[in-house]
Amino acid sequence: MKEELSLTVNGQPYELYVKPKTLLVEVLRDHLGLTGAKRSCNSSSCGACTVILNGMAVKSCSVLALQADKGEVLTAEGLAVGNKLHPLQEAFLDHGAYQCGFCTSGMLMSSKALLDENPSPTREQIKEGIDGNICRCTGYNSIIRALTAVVNGEYKEAK
Ligand code: FES
Ligand code: FES
Known part of the structure; x- marks a missing residue:
């Protein structure tokens, strides 16, 4: 038996029907085609599936889609404004804060949630924010350097 789910993702409203056990990551990837959130451990351990739900970073493999009903979700696909990358994306590129890229979407979303809550974190707080x-x-150093550059105002948001 499917239930109705209303969700706003990256500013776009969606109405769909899902089974009670459907996970948020499944809705994003399999129903909406937003594959930025990666699925790896499925047990809330790796962070690859991290998205922002109602302003908070969550592991979308550990949230039932229906728990997010009427919620606002931001995924990595929603970070850029038009052709302008988000400052965190620019900084990750400039600082080589990725290699295979599998963790990158989740890392960006945890980083954004951290900076939204605390725009001036210390190095220790940055480490805690992405732990x-x-x-x-x-090895994390390039990721921490990228975040530090954003904190230091080296990258500006698109207006
Ligand atoms: S897939 Fe690893 S935390 Fe969700
Ligand atoms: S896991 Fe490969 S870049 Fe992070």
């Missing part, structure tokens, strides 16, 4: 996101490639 739910595992990166097997970069």
